Amino acid sequence: MSLTLHGIGVSKGIAIGKVHIINHDPVEVSEYCLPKHHLDDEVVRFENAVSLACQQLLHIRERIPKDTTVDVAGFLDAHLLMLEDNLLKKVPIDLIYEHQCNAEWALKMQCDNIVQLFDKMDDPYLSARKHDVVQVVTRIQRILRGYTDISYEPAQAYLANTIVLANDLSPAETVFMQHHNILAFATEYGGTTSHTAILARSLGIPAIVGLRHARPYIQPNDTVIVDGEKGVIFVAPDERSLRYYRMRQREEKRYRAALSKIKTSPTMTRDGTPVTLHVNIEFPEDMTAVKRVGGEGIGLYRTEFLFMNRQQPPEEEEHFDAYSRVIRSLKGGLVTIRTLDLGADKQFVDSRSHEGSSATNPALGLRAIRLCLKDLKLFKPQLRAILRASALGQVRMMIPMVCGLQELAQVTKIIEEIRTELHSKSLPFDPAMPFGVMVEVPAMALCTDLVTPYVDFLSIGTNDLIQYALAVDRSDEAVNYLYDPLHPAVLRLIKMSIDGATQAGKPISMCGEMASDSRYVRLLLGLGLRSFSVNPEAYLEIKQTIINSKMDGLARLAKKILKTSSQADITGLLEAINA
Ligand code: PEP
Ligand code: MG
Numbered sequence: 001m002s003l004t005l006h007g008i009g010v011s012k013g014i015a016i017g018k019v020h021i022i023n024h025d026p027v028e029v030s031e032y033c034l035p036k037h038h039l040d041d042e043v044v045r046f047e048n049a050v051s052l053a054c055q056q057l058l059h060i061r062e063r064i065p066k067d068t069t070v071d072v073a074g075f076l077d078a079h080l081l082m083l084e085d086n087l088l089k090k091v092p093i094d095l096i097y098e099h100q101c102n103a104e105w106a107l108k109m110q111c112d113n114i115v116q117l118f119d120k121m122d123d124p125y126l127s128a129r130k131h132d133v134v135q136v137v138t139r140i141q142r143i144l145r146g147y148t149d150i151s152y153e154p155a156q157a158y159l160a161n162t163i164v165l166a167n168d169l170s171p172a173e174t175v176f177m178q179h180h181n182i183l184a185f186a187t188e189y190g191g192t193t194s195h196t197a198i199l200a201r202s203l204g205i206p207a208i209v210g211l212r213h214a215r216p217y218i219q220p221n222d223t224v225i226v227d228g229e230k231g232v233i234f235v236a237p238d239e240r241s242l243r244y245y246r247m248r249q250r251e252e253k254r255y256r257a258a259l260s261k262i263k264t265s266p267t268m269t270r271d272g273t274p275v276t277l278h279v280n281i282e283f284p285e286d287m288t289a290v291k292r293v294g295g296e297g298i299g300l301y302r303t304e305f306l307f308m309n310r311q312q313p314p315e316e317e318e319h320f321d322a323y324s325r326v327i328r329s330l331k332g333g334l335v336t337i338r339t340l341d342l343g344a345d346k347q348f349v350d351s352r353s354h355e356g357s358s359a360t361n362p363a364l365g366l367r368a369i370r371l372c373l374k375d376l377k378l379f380k381p382q383l384r385a386i387l388r389a390s391a392l393g394q395v396r397m398m399i400p401m402v403c404g405l406q407e408l409a410q411v412t413k414i415i416e417e418i419r420t421e422l423h424s425k426s427l428p429f430d431p432a433m434p435f436g437v438m439v440e441v442p443a444m445a446l447c448t449d450l451v452t453p454y455v456d457f458l459s460i461g462t463n464d465l466i467q468y469a470l471a472v473d474r475s476d477e478a479v480n481y482l483y484d485p486l487h488p489a490v491l492r493l494i495k496m497s498i499d500g501a502t503q504a505g506k507p508i509s510m511c512g513e514m515a516s517d518s519r520y521v522r523l524l525l526g527l528g529l530r531s532f533s534v535n536p537e538a539y540l541e542i543k544q545t546i547i548n549s550k551m552d553g554l555a556r557l558a559k560k561i562l563k564t565s566s567q568a569d570i571t572g573l574l575e576a577i578n579a
Contacts, residue, residue: 002236005218007186007211008480009231010197011537014249015184015206016242019222020162021215022169027141031105039100043093046103049143054083056139075310082136087114104144111137163224165215171195171346175282175308184226186211186233192483193463193513194475195345201516202282204289204537208233210477259540263294267543269525270550276531277543278334280511284325289536297334299459299533300398300511301326303382304340313378319385327393334394336459336511336533337386338438339379341400343367345475363473368401373410383418390430397433398459403441408454440464440512445493448500458501459533462512466490485514486570491527491562498528509533521545522577526558 034042061076082088088110095106111133118130159180168189169177174196185200190209200207206228218224218235225234225245234241267277278299279290283306290298306314306322314322327335344363359365372379386397399411415435422429439445440461448458462485467474469489472482484490494510501508509531514520516538522545524532534542554577561573 002234002238002241003217005211005214005233005235007208007214007231007233008190008192008477009207009227009229010190010192010194010209011185011200011205011207012229013184013204013206014228014245014252015163015226016245016249017161017163017183017223019165019218019220019224020159021218021220022164022166022173025167027138027145029104029108029141030102031108032102033100034102036100039097042096042103045144046092046096046107046140049103049140050083050089052143053136053139054080057083074312078132079136079139082133088133088136088140104141107137107140107144163226165211165218167215169196171199171305171308174199175305184208184228186214186224186226188212188214189475189477191473191475191477191480193466198463198513198535199282201513201537202280202286202289202535210480212477256540259544260293262540262543262547265543265547267546269546270548271552273525273530273551275525275546276509277539277546278336278509278511278531278533279539280516280533280535281326284322284329286536287326287329291329293536293539295333295536295539296330297336298326298330299334299336299509299531301335301337302341303338304342304346307340307342308346314381316381316385319382320388323385323389323395324392327389327395330393332393334396335389336396336398336436337389338398338400339369339372339382339386341368342378343371363467369399369407369411370401373407376414380414380418383415384422387415387418387422387429387433388427390433391428395430395433396436396457398436398438398457400438400461401440401464402437402451403443405447405450405454408437408451412454438464438511439497439508440468442469442493445497445500448497449504452501452504452506455506457506458497458508460494460497460508460510460512462490462494462510462514465493465512466514469493484567485517485520486561486567486574488562488565488570491523494524494529495527495558495562502528507531516542518542518545519574519578522549522554523558523561523574525549525551526554526556526577527562528555 057076057080061073092103092106092110095101095109096103099106114133115130118133159177159182161181161183163184163186164177164182165186168187169185182205184205185207187196187209188211190196194209197207197209206226208226208228208231211233214233222235223237225237225241266274268274278297279295280300280302281287281290281298282302306319323337343365344367366374386395389395402408419429419431434456436455436457436459437444437451438461439448439458442465444451445465463474466472466483466485470482470484470487472479474483498508510524510529511533515524515532516534518541521542532542557573557577561570564570564573
């Protein structure tokens with residue numbers, strides 16, 4: 001029977017294919033006693049589960065794509081070693097005999113013991129290793145429970161050309177899967193500007209989030225249609241729907257082909273106002289997409305993705321290598337490297353040792369520059385690498401989530417020390433490398449005039465600016481209805497930032513997702529924005545909108561919108577702007 005489910009469309013496009021379900025649900029461990037004569041069999045059951053866990057990990061290890069940039073093998077090796085250790089291999093067997101209990105219970109007891117031991121350790125690195133133990137134990141538990149889709153990793157071999165359905169996907173998992181030709185994502189949780197949604201857009205993969213309670217209605221291998229624009233998923237569609245959506249796919253392809261004709265046209269409005277249009281990237285590999293659309297500069301390079309799916313932070317050389325690849329590929333174009341923005345939904349194993357993930361409000365906690373200033377071992381190698389990379393081309397350094405001048409002063413001091421160090425080692429760098437900040441905490445927008453004397457440029461990060469201004473978690477679909485780029489408070493903060501920077505003669509851009517949405521381009525031009533940085537998939541559409549726009553009247557309409565209180569009136573005025 002056909003079925004239609006509604007969620008939030010976060011990445012446009014149509015996908016038709018078979019579903020692959022990723023099951024993250026925690027395993028419920030049953031606890032029961034066994035007669036003595038069953039204990040040997042129980043031990044065999046446990047040993048088989050451990051051996052299957054090893055086979056699964058080896059299977060995954062053999063299939064790591066050659067071009068994977070992250071140290072997935074190291075991560076798997078660590079788990080394999082744990083499976084070989086008597087703490088997990090032998091002690092649970094002793095517990096089965098001692099307590100005359102089932103394997104799951106014995107394993108749980110032993111896991112709790114190990115976690116307690118780790119918790120007592122002062123060394124944050126060692127204490128963070130407990131997460132690995134829990135992951136390995138979960139793998140065995142799931143096998144004992146008879147789950148076949150034990151986690152996303154072993155499923156990799158089956159991911160190609162499927163539509164992935166999960167309760168939620170972390171940005172790290174999304175990265176993990178990007179090599180596997182996924183047709184689309186659909187998750188039960190997640191918000192419009194969660195990093196998973198941003199990645200899906202960046203990869204050009206249709207995606208829907210917030211499909212609450214979808215999994216009971218969809219079985220593995222069901223054929224589905226994903227409409228990433230409308231946020232609708234059709235389960236077991238009839239022939240008519242399939243024909244209609246195949247036709248839409250062909251139209252989409254034709255539209256994209258037509259857009260590519262403006263690839264080399266200058267980016268300026270119909271009445272001749274030049275506009276800067278840059279691209280947002282997450283990986284050096286994204287440069288292929290940048291080239292495809294004719295992008296000439298990077299307005300936001302989210303470097304934190306280099307930290308995902310690995311055990312150790314990247315060293316200076318790895319940072320340097322990644323930045324060099326982007327710079328070389330752009331052949332003289334501008335590259336804005338943002339220092340790492342880990343924390344909140346983008347966790348790195350090590351940052352857990354700072355309790356970032358368990359904080360009551362991770363998005364308000366130790367994230368981005370706050371984490372960096374607390375953990376200089378994480379930060380300094382990156383700063384050194386960015387400075388060294390500045391000798392190779394036009395590089396700018398941008399700091400995320402700054403909320404005060406104090407933080408800026410601290411960063412500037414560290415950069416100064418690194419410059420002296422590089423100089424003493426005769427390592428080349430650009431002494432005039434521009435230094436800028438993201439305006440993504442309302443405090444920054446309100447204090448633009450105080451900040452501009454200390455920076456060379458600014459970039460508005462609307463994803464967080466909206467989240468913090470409206471107190472709406474950007475990853476939480478339950479409050480997604482409140483996440484509104486057109487809220488008067490958001491528009492006023494944007495206007496204040498643009499005016500503040502312009503008056504101080506400092507360039508300001510927008511790299512948040514609002515800039516990638518063609519509905520807002522004219523409004524933003526009317527508010528005085530002349531520089532956009534957008535995801536590669538949106539690039540040509542935004543360029544087309546700019547080329548089709550006339551500045552005449554836009555400032556007047558934008559001013560009117562700023563003074564309008566009702567949402568309906570604002571929407572009406574926006575329609576007038578876009579007409
Ligand atoms: C933003 O907040 O708008 C932004 C560009 O940064 P990120 O999405 O990486 O938090
Ligand atoms: Mg941000």
